[in-house]
Amino acid sequence: MVAQTSAGRTLLAGVRDTLPLMLGAAPFGAIFGALAVTGGLSPGAALGMSLFVYAGSSQFIAAGLIAESVSLGLIVLTTFVVNLRHALYGASLGPHLKHLPQTWQLPLAFTLTDETFAVTILRFTERGSRPDGHWYMLGSAAAMYINWQVWTAVGIIAGQQFEDAASLGLDFAMVVTFIGIVVPLIATRPMLISALVAGSSAVLLNDLPNRTGLLVAALLGIAAGAAAEALWPGEDAAADE
Amino acid sequence: MNEILLVAGMAAVTFAVRYIPLVITGRIDLPERAFRVLRYVPVAVLTAITVPAMLMPTGELQIGPGNAYLVGGLAAIAAAWWSKKLLPTIVIGMAVFAAWRLLVA
Incomplete structure (x- = not known):
């Protein structure tokens, strides 16, 4: 009984800490829905993408590629590249979730997003993941998932009603959400170097085909951060406290 | 398809x-x-997505006050730096972007 109550409280803490990110995901979900249907995807497929793929930035990019009549295989490949970062989120969370049965690991992996990763890894770093950290992650993931479906649906309806819905600049919500996640993480010199290298490389490599510039820029940023950490050992330990 | x-x-x-x-x-x-x-992965990947979205919203480099994505993004960075909190960052960033787009850009 006590364990039940504690799990429930932890779940609600996960929901609460995710609320600001839901605010950012709302216009982003709406712009995806609007772009998808104005770009030629059926409303069912647009909603299906949110339900089964559930990866905002790749859905957004896919909607753009569909509007440009890019082939199915290339869209799936681009999705893979854009979502590769989730592999590293999963790898970071794996040791925290290894004691859980598949009935937990499967849904937590399926709903792993930038937003849920950001709040969950912060919680696990500050307070550890045992005994009930998975309830925290579930709360964050469930809140984000439901929010994303609702706003996708709003965008689909708006996109069918008004041709201009896609040009309102709602995609800025993605920019502001990612800034909110990244800036507090830049607490050390190596982190700053990693961000500067990744950001400038991404601009310079923007014209590479199929969004591969994004992946190369990210790898350069990771390498730069790791190299900088080797140069200034100890600086980073302070950020772990 | x-x-x-x-x-x-x-x-x-x-x-x-x-x-x-x-x-x-x-x-x-x-x-x-x-x-x-x-x-370093989240910082590097999310920065690599965000910086081009701010500096080249139409696919071409656009540095100046006519780019609301850049102005709103800088406001969000300032808010994030100062507050270290998600909610003010998202609210201030979106408000500055919307106002700038409406009034200036």
Whole structure:
């Protein structure tokens, strides 16, 4: 009984800490829905993408590629590249979730997003993941998932009603959400170097085909951060406290 | 285009990249050094998505007050730096972007 109550409280803490990110995901979900249907995807497929793929930035990019009549295989490949970062989120969370049965690991992996990763890894770093950290992650993931479906649906309806819905600049919500996640993480010199290298490389490599510039820029940023950490050992330990 | 095949393909690759590494690192112990490197991943990837979206919203470099994405993004960075909190960052960033787009850009 006590364990039940504690799990429930932890779940609600996960929901609460995710609320600001839901605010950012709302216009982003709406712009995806609007772009998808104005770009030629059926409303069912647009909603299906949110339900089964559930990866905002790749859905957004896919909607753009569909509007440009890019082939199915290339869209799936681009999705893979854009979502590769989730592999590293999963790898970071794996040791925290290894004691859980598949009935937990499967849904937590399926709903792993930038937003849920950001709040969950912060919680696990500050307070550890045992005994009930998975309830925290579930709360964050469930809140984000439901929010994303609702706003996708709003965008689909708006996109069918008004041709201009896609040009309102709602995609800025993605920019502001990612800034909110990244800036507090830049607490050390190596982190700053990693961000500067990744950001400038991404601009310079923007014209590479199929969004591969994004992946190369990210790898350069990771390498730069790791190299900088080797140069200034100890600086980073302070950020772990 | 076959939409069912498209959604299924995107769903399969996305789930695979989320699930497989999670299970693998749960079973084999990665060296401490690997985890130190992993800590740079979110910063590097999200910055690589965000900076081009701010500086080249139409696909071409656009640095100046006519670019609301840049102005709103800088406001969000300032808000994030100052507050270290998500809610003010998101609210201030979106408000500045919307106002700038309406009034200036």
